[in-house]
Amino acid sequence: MKKHLLSAGDLTRDDAVRVLDTAAELLGVAQRPIKKLPTLRGRTVVNLFFEDSTRTRISFEAAAKRLSADVINFSAKGSSVSKGESLKDTALTLQAMGADAVVIRHHFSGAPHRLAAAGWTNGAVVNAGDGTHEHPTQALLDAFTMRSHLMPDGGTGNDLQGKNVTIVGDVLHSRVARSNALLLHTLGANVTLVAPPTLLPVGVDAWPVETSYDLDDSLEKADAVMMLRVQRERMNASFFPTEREYSRRYGLDTTRMNRLPDHAIVLHPGPMNRGMEITADVADSGRSVIVEQVTNGVAVRMAVLYLLVGGATNEEEGS
Incomplete structure (x- = not known):
């Protein structure tokens, strides 16, 4: 793997499968009485969040702590950012504290790329969501969840070749949709984006996907359906x-869910608008793997941190 994880498009098929296979091995840590590994002992991971988050921030924090890393949680609220401190000065401060990895979520698209390219930190940079651009670890945990349900023996060593994935909703404002489109294509899946014309971005024709305005036509062949949250906070028009x-x-309701093949699963990156893009009975149904996505997210982020911060260094020291 490269030094940083900034985009799902940076991952080759071998890179992606390596992360997913590593996550499969680490998933068992959550079932142990002591949920700790010494892998990153003595390393420092900084969660640098300029945008509100619950699942992603806690997931990265849990992942780093289960690998025995020291964790520094930074929130823009209540920090010097509110006084006008720049990303550069914040990054230089963290570098002076010895950050080995910086997990960054930012409201501006491209901020993680800027942080990685500018040389403000020597540590690995992990994109935890930047504006409406990308969210690569979410795509990895989604792929991990799909693979565990749709591939033989949980999919270890396999990709998602030939599987049909339908992603529905606010594609225009969704960094999750972009990362999933790139990663699922790399893993061999066929991706269909379903949305109103107003919620498909300009240039989507260049993405490795098919597009549709009709949800019902896309359900009967789908192996997995992912519902996206309508992001009202990013909308400045109707x-x-x-x-x-x-x-x-x-919206995905019980009637539509029943049109899916028997083996198909329902995903949602969260948080959900119950009753809008997904009904409560579908979200809580046996086909829903939404809670499982959260569990898998910790294992996948443990794998990413291990491979970026621990794995490469350990290989170098052993050579």
């Missing part, structure tokens, strides 16, 4: 008539 109309055409 992208659809009403919430009720959106739910009627693009």
Whole structure:
């Protein structure tokens, strides 16, 4: 793997499968009485979050602590950022404290790339979501979840070749959709994006996906359906008539779920707008793997930190 994880597009098939296979081995740590490994003892991981987050921040914190790393949690609220401190000065401060990895979430697209390329930190940079651009570890945990359900023997050593994945909803504002489109294509899956015309981004024709405006037509062949949250906080215009109309055409309810093949699963990156893009009975159904995604997220992020911070160094020391 490269030194940083900034985009799902940076991962080759071998890179992606290596992360997923490593995560499969680490998943068992959560079932142990003592949920700790000494792998990153003495290393420092900084969670640098300029944007609100619950699942991703806690997931990265749990992942680093289970690998015995020292964790520094930084939130823009209550910090010197509110006084005008720049990303550069924040990064230089963290570097002076000896950060071995910086996990960054930022409201500006491209901020993780800037941090990695500018030389403000010597540590590995992991993109935990930048604006409406990408969220590569979310795509990895989604792929891990799909592989464990859709591939023989949990999929270890395999990709998702030939599987049909339908991603539905607010693609325009979704960094999850972008990362999944890239990673799932790398892993051999066929991806279909379903959304109103107003919620598909300009240039989507160049993505390695098919697009559709009709959810019902995309369900019967789907092996997995991922519902995206409607991101009202990023909308500065009216992208659809009403919430009720959106739910009627693009929401996943029991009737639509029953059109899926028997083996198909339902995913959601969270947080959910229950009753809008997904009904409560679908979210809590036996086909839903939404809670499992959270569990898998810790294992996948442990794998990423191990391979970026611990694995490469250990290999170098052993050579």
